[in-house]
Amino acid sequence: MPTDFASLRAQFDLPKGVIYLDGNSLGPLPSAAAARVAKTITEEWGKLLITGWNKAGWMAQPSAVGDRIAKLIGAEAGSVVMGDTLSIKVYQALATALEMNPKRRVILSDTGNFPSDLYMADGLCRTLGPDYILKTVAPEEVLDAIDDTVAVTLITEVDYRTGRKHDMKAITKRAHEKGALTVWDLAHSAGALPVHLAACNADFAIGCTYKYLNSGPGGPAFIYVAPRHQEKARPALSGWLGHQQPFAFDLDYTPGNGIERMRVGTPPVLQLAALEAALDIWEQADMADVRAKSIALIDRFIAGVEGSFPDLTLASPRDGTLRGSQASFRHPEGYDIMQALIANGVIGDFRAPDILRFGFTPLYINENDVDMAVAILADIMTQSLWDRPEYKTRSRVT
Numbered sequence: 001m002p003t004d005f006a007s008l009r010a011q012f013d014l015p016k017g018v019i020y021l022d023g024n025s026l027g028p029l030p031s032a033a034a035a036r037v038a039k040t041i042t043e044e045w046g047k048l049l050i051t052g053w054n055k056a057g058w059m060a061q062p063s064a065v066g067d068r069i070a071k072l073i074g075a076e077a078g079s080v081v082m083g084d085t086l087s088i089k090v091y092q093a094l095a096t097a098l099e100m101n102p103k104r105r106v107i108l109s110d111t112g113n114f115p116s117d118l119y120m121a122d123g124l125c126r127t128l129g130p131d132y133i134l135k136t137v138a139p140e141e142v143l144d145a146i147d148d149t150v151a152v153t154l155i156t157e158v159d160y161r162t163g164r165k166h167d168m169k170a171i172t173k174r175a176h177e178k179g180a181l182t183v184w185d186l187a188h189s190a191g192a193l194p195v196h197l198a199a200c201n202a203d204f205a206i207g208c209t210y211k212y213l214n215s216g217p218g219g220p221a222f223i224y225v226a227p228r229h230q231e232k233a234r235p236a237l238s239g240w241l242g243h244q245q246p247f248a249f250d251l252d253y254t255p256g257n258g259i260e261r262m263r264v265g266t267p268p269v270l271q272l273a274a275l276e277a278a279l280d281i282w283e284q285a286d287m288a289d290v291r292a293k294s295i296a297l298i299d300r301f302i303a304g305v306e307g308s309f310p311d312l313t314l315a316s317p318r319d320g321t322l323r324g325s326q327a328s329f330r331h332p333e334g335y336d337i338m339q340a341l342i343a344n345g346v347i348g349d350f351r352a353p354d355i356l357r358f359g360f361t362p363l364y365i366n367e368n369d370v371d372m373a374v375a376i377l378a379d380i381m382t383q384s385l386w387d388r389p390e391y392k393t394r395s396r397v398t
């Protein structure tokens, strides 16, 4: 059955008069999430108190929810677990992968990667010692830069600024040919496009849930470890909930079974409740339909913008199959233009130095939204509505 996008859209609480093109940064509120979280608070926390860990299944939730995420990213059951933030998961995956490739010292990433991933990699190298280095090359040079010094590649599949998409299959293949392991960051892939971790033979993957998966601000991240590596993976962040028997309170650490060992500490039960409600919507969506509609919406937006404003330069790949679920444009006054758009009900975001970024998520964005966003942008550009003092002060979050 084809995905009923009108029905999906009706399951989100979007403020009236807002066209929300920033689900790539923070997904909107699924209507059912508010009641689900309230129920977890009053019925579970309120009534069950500490017995909720067993009776309400809180302790099993990170891997139960992980299995639901696994279906969205082409991963095997029992290979994904929830917890922590994405930055922490970057560190955890890298540290584990480095230990599994002990003769090598190089983490390879690219200059299009999200800075937090690079900072975490750099910090890990500093902790491990002077031999360890983070090497970054231009995104288009990644494939050629994978040589037999590389221990692990740390690549974000979809560039957060431009939406350019890496070829997961080709890079993973090359990495394996050269004896390297792969860590894939799916921050802008999970819920945005079909991902095939198992089919690509990926080793590790990580991602967040508050972007395209709509778990809300501070929602937990996930980590994937390929089943073939799970029993060899020694968690660097060896917290008690990754222990084989946390409640034995053993003084020595024994890693838990399979993916459970990638758990660290107490799971965020309230955020996981919100995520569960968000994932109920995903059960009604076919990822291939989502991808096809996302490409069509973005093509329509690009055509609308380019047809009217040649001074906005497309920063995303024109070929829809080569980009994620966003369109980015460069303009020297990008920050001010985005503030004017937001003031006029079109919410996107700005990424330094000059990128206007618009995320398109067919779960709640349709053709009419695209056309209205183009029309509002037209007013702002033709009347220079952006050129006002109130649009020039930078807030803490852009």
Ligand SMILES: *Cc1c(COP(=O)(O)O)cnc(C)c1O
Pocket (backbone or CB within 6 Å): 085, 086, 087, 088, 113, 114, 116, 117, 156, 160, 185, 187, 188, 208, 221
């Ligand atoms: C959004 C994003 C992050 C954010 O990490 P948090 O720890 O969740 O704040 C990290 N890496 C990439 C590639 C991202 O897109």
